[in-house]
Amino acid sequence: MRKLTFGMNVSLDGYIAAPGDDLGWGVPSDELFQWWSDRVRATGTALYGRKLWETMSSHWPTADQQPAATPAEIEFARRWRDMPKVVFSSTTRTVDWNTRLVTGDAVTEIGRLKAEDGDPMDIGGATLAAVAMREGLIDEYVIVTHPVLIGGGTPFFAALDNWVNLTLVETGTFPDGVVLTRYETRH
Template structure:
């Protein structure tokens, strides 16, 4: 059975993007980028919504061909292209880069994928993750807290009808001051 993880870089005040929907503040340094590379390398399948998929697919498929790209970012480009992705969209006509298009309900599809997948699954993006968090399907939360407060935007956690009690299973401070917090839900 697959283990569904949800992880992102967030502002210190808990947002995945700012009030304009932008995240220029969230760019990781090489050590944090390597952490995410290692996670992508171990991901059996990643779930994407249309917006984040379009953002990622506009850059990463050819990023490793840029002359000034760092080795760790070039590695991420290769890993991202190879990683199996399920893209949820009612409007996209097609997807590329080892992706398949899904028009079904994210909760129902995620339940099915968890039953069929051997290994780590990842949900990418706060909007797509929200119904999965509310349904109790997320097995692990990873936040890399970035050293900036943005004052508003899209929160990492959605509005919840009931509390989600978490146990801290890992914390790590990177030289940049960014902090990894890894949690698992507890009953």
């Protein structure tokens, strides 16, 4: 059985994007960017909702070809392109860069992917993660909290019907007051 992790940058008040999908508050330090890049390298498959897919695929496929690209950005772009990805969307028609499109039932497909042998999977995108969260499919939550209050936007956590008990398994800090907390789900 494969582990499924939901991890993103989060404001202190619990949002992954400010109103208008503004992510400008979460610009990572070099150290945090490298940490995210290392996660991509360790991920067997990334599961994306449509909006996050559109954000990632609008930049990372060619980011390493930009004149001002840093060595870390070049490395991340290559890792991102190589990593197997699954996009869940009923409106997207085509995907590229080692990606497969799923237009049907996300819960069934995520359950099938989890049942396979293989490396861990990451899930990204608030809507897709909310579906997986409500169905109890997420095994681990990685919360990278930035010291900013944005007052609204897209929440990290979905409204749930039942409590989800968690066990703290890691904490850490990054420059600029950013704090990492990693929790595993207690089944």
